[in-house]
Amino acid sequence: xxxxxxxxxxxxxxxxxxxxxxxxxxxxxxxxxxxxxxxxxxxxxxxxxxxxxxxxxxxxxxxxxxxxxxxxxxxxxxxxxxxxxxxxxxxxxxxxxxxxxxxxxxxxxxxxxxxxxxxxxxxxxxxxxxxxxxxxxxxxxxxxxxxxxxxxxxxxxxxxxxxxxxxxxxxxxxxxxxxxxxxxxxxxxxxxxxxxxxxxxxxxxxxxxxxxxxxxxxxxxxxxxxxxxxxxxxxxxxxxxxxxxxxxxxxxxxxxxxxxxxxxxxxxxxxxxxxxxxxxxxxxxxxxxxxxxxxxxxxxxxxxxxxxxxxxxxxxxxxxxxxxxxxxxxxxxxxxxxxxxxxxxxxxxxxxxxxxxxxxxxxxxxxxxxxxxxxxxxxxxxxxxxxxxxx
Ligand SMILES: *Cc1c(COP(=O)(O)O)cnc(C)c1O
Numbered sequence: 001x002x003x004x005x006x007x008x009x010x011x012x013x014x015x016x017x018x019x020x021x022x023x024x025x026x027x028x029x030x031x032x033x034x035x036x037x038x039x040x041x042x043x044x045x046x047x048x049x050x051x052x053x054x055x056x057x058x059x060x061x062x063x064x065x066x067x068x069x070x071x072x073x074x075x076x077x078x079x080x081x082x083x084x085x086x087x088x089x090x091x092x093x094x095x096x097x098x099x100x101x102x103x104x105x106x107x108x109x110x111x112x113x114x115x116x117x118x119x120x121x122x123x124x125x126x127x128x129x130x131x132x133x134x135x136x137x138x139x140x141x142x143x144x145x146x147x148x149x150x151x152x153x154x155x156x157x158x159x160x161x162x163x164x165x166x167x168x169x170x171x172x173x174x175x176x177x178x179x180x181x182x183x184x185x186x187x188x189x190x191x192x193x194x195x196x197x198x199x200x201x202x203x204x205x206x207x208x209x210x211x212x213x214x215x216x217x218x219x220x221x222x223x224x225x226x227x228x229x230x231x232x233x234x235x236x237x238x239x240x241x242x243x244x245x246x247x248x249x250x251x252x253x254x255x256x257x258x259x260x261x262x263x264x265x266x267x268x269x270x271x272x273x274x275x276x277x278x279x280x281x282x283x284x285x286x287x288x289x290x291x292x293x294x295x296x297x298x299x300x301x302x303x304x305x306x307x308x309x310x311x312x313x314x315x316x317x318x319x320x321x322x323x324x325x326x327x328x329x330x331x332x333x334x335x336x337x338x339x340x341x342x343x344x345x346x347x348x349x350x351x352x353x354x355x356x357x358x359x360x361x362x363x364x365x366x367x368x369x370x371x372x373x374x375x376x377x378x379x380x381x382x383x384x385x386x387x388x389x390x391x
Contacts, residue, residue, distance in 0.1 A: 005319070010199020010286075013322060015315035018198040020178070020285045027185045032200040034105050039207075044100060051096045052211065055129070056086045058093075060212075062219035062376070067346045068359075072366040076224070079349070079379045080216050080244065089307075089352060089381030090209060090240045091122035095191060097208035099126040102189035109133040109184070112191040113177040115142055115170035116306025117149025118385070119193030124158035134158040137177040139169035146306070148385070171298055171311060174284055194237025195314035198285030202314050209243025216376055217247050224374060232257045233378035234357040235275070235328065236307050238314035240380040245326065255327070258317060259361045261303030262330035272301035273330040274313040275321050283312040289321070304333035305353035307381070335360040340383060352381030 006012045018028060038044040052058040060081040069077045082090040102110060110127045113136070114120030120136040127134035136153055140162045143150055150160055166172035181190045195205040213231075220228055231248060233241035235258040248254045263271035271277060274289045281290040283298060291299040291311040301311040320326040331339070336353055339360030344350045351359060358377050362369065369375060 012315045012319035015318040019282045020198045056092045059215045076374045078376045083379045083382035094208045095122040095126045098191045107189040109188045111135045113137040113173040117146040123191045124153040124156035128156045137161050137173040139173050140164045141168040195239040196237045206242045209239045210246045212243035213247035228376045229373045230375045232358045234259045234354045238317045244378045258328045259357045260330045261308040262332040263302040270302040272303040275328040276330045288315040288318045307354040331357040331360045350383035353386045355380045
């Protein structure tokens with residue numbers, strides 16, 4: 001296990017790498033170098049820890065969900081409470097890290113693309129904090145659907161750029177954001193919101209999110225005097241899951257379970273399960289598992305949880321699936337809604353619909369997980385944003 005993952009060219013086995021226009025190679029190299037230097041810089045680490053603690057609210061509790069454990073007949077379920085962070089989800093761990101890298105490079109402007117608006121809000125938040133300009137690319141369709149987050153981003157001082165090409169959703173916004181970056185590389189940093197994209201993003205985002213698993217590992221050893229049997233997390237692009245999993249990578253007894261969105265069902269074709277129901281391909285600058293039609297066009301993903309609604313997944317997950325380090329399952333919209341209600345009623349915690357996929361999986365698999373298991377679930381975000389969903 002001493003081999004570095006990813007390797008120097010950003011490959012996780014056959015996955016990852018860089019599939020971008022030639023004009024971006026230099027800036028990706030610069031970013032890789034800067035990130036490498038930052039990791040060795042004590043001042044950088046101190047600054048990041050300061051903002052994670054004082055601004056975002058770390059460390060987050062590892063909460064023993066006693067009622068849920070008893071109800072499901074699983075010995076002990078712990079929730080890693082990323083829902084308690086500023087802006088309501090784990091995404092701030094990554095945007096704080098990236099804004100500090102951007103300022104090191106002297107960049108004055110942040111851009112990002114967003115589907116549901118959660119990553120847009122997390123990016124606009126750190127741009128406000130550090131006094132940077134901020135432009136958020138968003139599909140025209142999504143702007144209609146996510147009015148509250150659009151309003152939040154505007155309050156935070158970001159410019160919202162409506163993307164009217166293609167299907168007017170996330171994948172078109174991604175294309176436009178990359179185009180902006182090509183044009184404005186000298187002033188602009190592109191903040192990718194999940195563990196996907198060209199090297200070094202999958203590694204960098206995973207590292208910034210690994211604070212989740214590093215804390216959880218210490219907390220469980222303190223609270224239970226042993227490692228957990230299972231780690232469970234929802235997978236959109238895969239950053240909260242990798243953040244939880246990665247610090248346990250070498251603990252062979254700890255099993256990883258990633259929960260994708262089955263949407264209206266895998267056979268319906270309306271889902272977002274790139275690992276369970278997709279195929280190898282290239283999207284958003286790297287090779288991974290993706291959803292494409294028989295003509296090689298990227299399909300529109302579907303999930304009731306906007307944050308899981310992405311037609312790809314980070315390359316490290318494709319690698320974990322291939323080497324069988326993690327298993328991946330899919331939970332439908334309907335099951336996720338049941339998980340949403342269950343956690344709200346039984347623990348008084350309203351989870352994000354994304355995180356509710358992980359809760360629903362526990363319910364579905366409670367017998368396989370066994371009554372002697374110690375389980376940690378990443379509660380990636382809170383559900384206030386989802387209260388308008390019909391049920
Ligand atoms: C964005 C989001 C996700 C999905 O993103 P990952 O990169 O897969 O973690 C999950 N949960 C919440 C609350 C989100 O906002």
